[in-house]
Amino acid sequence: MQHDDVKSNVLTTTLESAINWGRKNSLWPMPFGTACCGIEFMAALAARTDISRFGAEAIRFSPRQSDLLIVAGRISIKMMPVLIRIYEQMPEPKWVISMGACASSGGVFDTYSVIQGIDRFIPVDVYIPGCPPRPEGVVDGLIKLQELVDKEKFSDYAPPATNS
Amino acid sequence: MSLADTLSQIKATFPETVFDVTEHAGEKIIHIQGLVVLDVLGEFQKSGFNFLADITAVDNMTLGGFERFAVVYHLLSQETAERVTVKAYVSEENLILPSVESLWKTADWQEREIYDLFGITFEGHPNLVRIMNPDDFEGHPLRKDYPRLGRKERDNFPIVERRIGRKAQRN
Numbered sequence A: 001m002q003h004d005d006v007k008s009n010v011l012t013t014t015l016e017s018a019i020n021w022g023r024k025n026s027l028w029p030m031p032f033g034t035a036c037c038g039i040e041f042m043a044a045l046a047a048r049t050d051i052s053r054f055g056a057e058a059i060r061f062s063p064r065q066s067d068l069l070i071v072a073g074r075i076s077i078k079m080m081p082v083l084i085r086i087y088e089q090m091p092e093p094k095w096v097i098s099m100g101a102c103a104s105s106g107g108v109f110d111t112y113s114v115i116q117g118i119d120r121f122i123p124v125d126v127y128i129p130g131c132p133p134r135p136e137g138v139v140d141g142l143i144k145l146q147e148l149v150d151k152e153k154f155s156d157y158a159p160p161a162t163n164s
Numbered sequence B: 001m002s003l004a005d006t007l008s009q010i011k012a013t014f015p016e017t018v019f020d021v022t023e024h025a026g027e028k029i030i031h032i033q034g035l036v037v038l039d040v041l042g043e044f045q046k047s048g049f050n051f052l053a054d055i056t057a058v059d060n061m062t063l064g065g066f067e068r069f070a071v072v073y074h075l076l077s078q079e080t081a082e083r084v085t086v087k088a089y090v091s092e093e094n095l096i097l098p099s100v101e102s103l104w105k106t107a108d109w110q111e112r113e114i115y116d117l118f119g120i121t122f123e124g125h126p127n128l129v130r131i132m133n134p135d136d137f138e139g140h141p142l143r144k145d146y147p148r149l150g151r152k153e154r155d156n157f158p159i160v161e162r163r164i165g166r167k168a169q170r171n
C-alpha cells in the first residue's frame, strides 16, 4: 500500500470519541408520553422537524431497546413507580430528557397527585422548557444531549456495583 | 308524563324523604334523602328520564346544606328534552347510598370515582374499588378537609442514582 493510500483512506481517532460519535448519532428514544407534551413530541417526529435528521427516529416502546428516555407530560403518583421501573429496565449507558414544564417541575399542577419534577427521583440530563415545547425546542434539546454524549469520558465510568 | 307531574308523584310517594324542590337556571332540582335514591331514580326512569348524563358529588362542609355530602345525578329525558337534577344527601356518619348501577350501566365508573375521591360507599355496586388513585392510596382527596398539596404522597418515592457511576455533576 502506498503512503498516499494510507493518508486518504485511514482515519485515526480514539476509541472513546469513535464510540461517542456513534452513540450520539444513533440515540434510540423511549417516549414516555403521558399528556399533551407527548402529542407535541409526535409533531417533532413528523416531517417538518423530523428528528431522524439527528439519528433519533428509531422510537422504541420497549425500554430494553433504547438508550434515551424522553419524559413528556405530567407524572402522577400512580405513574411514578412505572417510570422508575422503565428507567431501571433501560440498559446502560442511558440518558433522560425531561420535556416540558410538567415533567421538569410539575408545571401548573401543584397538587397532591402530581410529581413536582421527575428529577427529584431519577437523574435528568436535559430539560426542555415550554408548555408544551415547540418541536424546534425538542430538536434543540436533542442537540444539547448529543453534545453531552460527545463529552462522555470512559474514565468516569466506575465499574458496576456488585450484587452481593 | 311531564316533569311537573313526575315531581308531584314522587313527592306523594316519598313524603318524608323529599327535602325540597328548587329551581336554578330554569331547571328543577329535587333534594332527597340518600337512602331512597334508587327508588326515586327508578320512578324518574319509568316516567321517561331515560338518560343518566352525569353523577358527581359535593362536599358541603363549608357550604352548608341538608347533610355534609350530596351525590348529584343529572337526568335527561330523550323524549321531551327535559332535564332534572337529583341531589341525594348522605351524612358523614353514614356514608352509604344504594348504587344505581342496576338502572344505568354508566353509573359503574362514576360511582367508583365518587368512592375514590369522596369515600362514599355505594351499596350493591358490582366492583367498588378505587378508579384513579393507586389502590394503596389513603384518604379521599376531593373532601374539603383534605389538604390541597396532599399528605406527602408525591414525595415518597425511592431516589434512583446514576448506575454505572458516570460523574453526577452533570445536573
Ligand code: SF4
Pocket (backbone or CB within 6 Å): A035, A036, A037, A038, A072, A073, A074, A099, A100, A101, A102, A103, A107, A130, A131, A132, A133
Ligand atoms: S408542560 Fe404543558 S403541554 Fe406539557 S404536559 Fe404539561 S401542561 Fe401539557
